[in-house]
Amino acid sequence: MPRKKRRTFSTSQKEQAVKICLRSSKSIAQVARDLDLPENSLRNWVRQAKIDEGGPSEDGPLTSEEREELKRLRRENRDLQMERDFLKKAGGLLRQGELVAAKAYEVIEAEKANFPIKIMCKTLGVSRSGYYAWLKREPSQRAKANEELSAAIVEIFDDSRGTYGSPRVTEELEAQGFEVDRKRVARLMAKMGLSADLKPKYRAVDTEPTAELAANVLDRQFDVDEPDRVWVSDITYIWTAAGWLYLAVVIDLYSRRVVGWAMADHMRAELVLEALEVALGSRKPSDAGLLFHSDQGAQYKATRVRETLDAEGITCSMSRRGNCWDNAVAEAFFATLKREHVYRTIFLTQDEAMISIAEWIGIFYNGQRRHSTIGYCSPVEYERNYYAELTASQAA
Template structure:
């Protein structure tokens, strides 16, 4: 089927007969493949496989067949644990739990990986010296919403954020553009993140470099290298999201907006700031500099 798909992608550029001969497949088989329409059962099988693989990566390789089964059932997709295990094996996937787990990065996992410039030094001497960024998910009635944030380590203020139902490059780019619009960016600023595929994208890396920003990334599989932003996500969920009935993207957006823009940045007393809000902490800094 892969060979037939390859021939289809080049149709019009080369003769079908020649391409079939080059790839060692029959022309009749190719035309039969083109006319093939998957049955309802086959469509469901392909859908379940796609959902299993996507959910596996969504949870960062932490869930095996039993927990993936629960996740799928929560989404209204009945699935058998053994069938999920077979699909994971078919795709060469294995959850990283237990002593037998070995990490084998995907071929593109090394692309655009930056050094860990932050080195768990979560202090800064002034605003816009060090930023940190990450993505978390918010469970909805159907699927998830994804929240990307950027925090200034000096005051712990959230200076950029974006929310959508897809975890794409555009999500972190929107958060980044908000941060740049809100702040004065000077060359040498460090922006730290994990090694997620979105943060390693060429488009995102180009945006950082175009602003003179120095990218920094956590070490492989080490969440503590970005502990401050993880702590923020924990407080957001405990102090806001878990107390609400988040059913839709709109509801998620409203809750996040209220928490970040109206409470966390302007009112919430932060222990790292001497128990004053991030906004007040920055105002005190600029008052001293005046």
């Protein structure tokens, strides 16, 4: 059955129908039937006409003229927002000085799924006809060579687990037979957002009241006989093209399960509190008590963290100063995370990293990955076996 065409009405049709309706003693429904008009449409036209007769007003419904003005302003605002968002992405290109049309076209091509071509051309000062003409041209030999070189660079960078800068990448390229200088490699790496800057720049942590250091109650006693008896926690950093991301985890020592985690672009005490709250939201401390162990980081010494632990009846334990072995389980987890997942991936945004890491922890590490310390079971399976045995022994 052919689809019925949607009816449209001119301004004069609407005005005439409204006038007939207002002058008639008939109901709107009857007038609509008589004029073969949609009843709801006619009701809307009549309502708008009455608003228009009242003139502009600061309160109440908008007149037709005001509605048209609002549409225009919204359209302009939408275009301005898109221009602003596009400028953020193209800012590096614009800061290079004189804009080369070919570079502008490359940016437009890369972002055409996110922004209208018309707006991008206007923002970068190039014509749409020029862009479409550029699309039909064959890539230059230099462009083809750069494409091949870029692919090789990405492969080398990935193989190095993101640790090679342009000097080492250049050496590896030359070993593979490429004739290339380091400046060109550095330029292509920068264009693709590849950086071997593995050490995060120093970020000042907001100072806040801190509590006294806790004793090292755990004392490297990593073998625990029941879940939720000892939790260990630590913070690490993850590189993304959009900046450093910080991850805090809480790990149950019995099963090695990550029972709580949080990620943010800062490493303030809130990061630890969020990870702790996630753990407490899904776990119940053992009847024998719960020990929470960490290093002596400012976040863990924060009064708010200690108050939260005290309120939950959790005993606080801290590693000796500068001794990473006192928190070896958390350190080992971060090493596994980075070796098996982070170093195999280039995260363009922090949101992308958050989703990917959360999936790796929640689905793979906790639920699937076999852990040598717990008899090559996954943490979830190990806990399931514990509670099955506990239930069986209580029923006996």
